Amino acid sequence: MLSLRPGAVNFEEKWSGLKETILAVVQLQRVDMATWNDNYSDIYALCEAYPTSYSDKLYLETRSLLEKFLSDLHRGVCGVGQRPLLVEYCKHWKRFQQGAKYLDNLFNYFNRVSLNKYHCMEGVDYPVPGLPPSPLASHGPPDTQQATSPLEIRHKGQCKAAVC
Numbered sequence: 001m002l003s004l005r006p007g008a009v010n011f012e013e014k015w016s017g018l019k020e021t022i023l024a025v026v027q028l029q030r031v032d033m034a035t036w037n038d039n040y041s042d043i044y045a046l047c048e049a050y051p052t053s054y055s056d057k058l059y060l061e062t063r064s065l066l067e068k069f070l071s072d073l074h075r076g077v078c079g080v081g082q083r084p085l086l087v088e089y090c091k092h093w094k095r096f097q098q099g100a101k102y103l104d105n106l107f108n109y110f111n112r113v114s115l116n117k118y119h120c121m122e123g124v125d126y127p128v129p130g131l132p133p134s135p136l137a138s139h140g141p142p143d144t145q146q147a148t149s150p151l152e153i154r155h156k157g158q159c160k161a162a163v164c
Contacts, residue, residue, distance in 0.1 A: 007045075007049070007050055008049065008050065009045050009046055009049040009054065011046065011049075011054045011057060011058075014042040014045065014046055015046075015058075015061060017035075017038070017039065017042065018039050018042055018043070019061075019065060021035060021036070021039045021106070022062065022065060022066070022103065022106075023065070023069060025099050025102045025103050025106060026066070026069060026096055026099035026100065026103060027095065027099060028095050028098060028099050028102075036106065039106060040106060040108075040109070043058065043106070043107060043109055043110050044109050046058050047109060047110055047113060047114045053114070055110065055113075055114035058110065058114075059110075059114070062107075070096075073092055073096070077089055077092055
């Protein structure tokens with residue numbers, strides 16, 4: 001049974017199960033309801049751990065896991081021939097995009113409570129202690145006054161058209 005009281009938590013124990021679910025979700029694999037609920041509770045427990053919250057560590061580990069997953073996916077997509085490259089890219093992008101929406105639901109508590117200290121404008125990377133800024137962060141805040149589409153707001157001057 002879930003206790004809403006802050007308490008001691010073993011990060012590695014919670015993370016091992018959570019990591020498997022995160023990878024399953026972004027690949028649109030089936031996750032049973034009991035596992036989903038347990039992982040939702042685990043995220044709450046990690047954020048509310050006492051005496052020290054694991055929310056920063058959860059963010060860093062999740063970010064690292066997703067970066068590795070996307071790097072591996074990139075290598076796989078780039079390994080196909082030139083002709084089906086766009087088809088493969090779109091297939092994987094649509095799958096990841098839908099999985100990211102589900103992942104947002106799983107991390108709902110974290111996003112509402114713990115992510116508040118990382119407020120930023122869309123398209124600018126979160127400044128996280130212990131991690132170097134991403135290449136997007138060097139571009140500064142997007143200029144929303146002159147942009148005409150969300151894609152231009154995020155990547156002003158880098159890309160003018162959507163792929164999918």
